[in-house]
Amino acid sequence: MITKQNLPLLTHRLIRFAVAAAATVVLALLLAILLDGSKAYSNNLPDINGMWLEQDVAPYAADSFEIRPEGVFVGGRQVNTQYQWDGSTLEYLKGGTLYSYSFLSGRFIRQRPAHYISSFSRQNIAQHQPH
Numbered sequence: 001m002i003t004k005q006n007l008p009l010l011t012h013r014l015i016r017f018a019v020a021a022a023a024t025v026v027l028a029l030l031l032a033i034l035l036d037g038s039k040a041y042s043n044n045l046p047d048i049n050g051m052w053l054e055q056d057v058a059p060y061a062a063d064s065f066e067i068r069p070e071g072v073f074v075g076g077r078q079v080n081t082q083y084q085w086d087g088s089t090l091e092y093l094k095g096g097t098l099y100s101y102s103f104l105s106g107r108f109i110r111q112r113p114a115h116y117i118s119s120f121s122r123q124n125i126a127q128h129q130p131h
Helices: 007-043
Strands: 050-054 064-068 071-074 077-080 089-094 097-104 107-112 118-123
Touching: 064 118, 071 089, 077 089
Parallel strands: none
Antiparallel strands: 050 064, 050 118, 064 071, 071 077, 089 097, 097 107, 107 118
């Protein structure tokens, strides 16, 4: 039974409940916006699929790797099914060694392992045309 004595207590509880409910709705909306924004960001990443060949070295000594939706390939063999790509850095493990590249002006610059500064550009694979 509501009396004048417990009316302020009931009002206080109702206000607390309303504030908690509003905060929950706001947090849910913010989370939805963040998740939707991260999907949009990942969809706008530069496409890095293809064969990447080391530049400015003798052709017989050039390293190369290929990025496919299935993973990372070296010498035609899959070395990992996963890689990390955030639009500026590519990372993958090959035989327990971390390979890390910075993406700059359409080229990858190898950061790790860092034997020397090396850059990689994407190679166009020639399509065989029937004669």
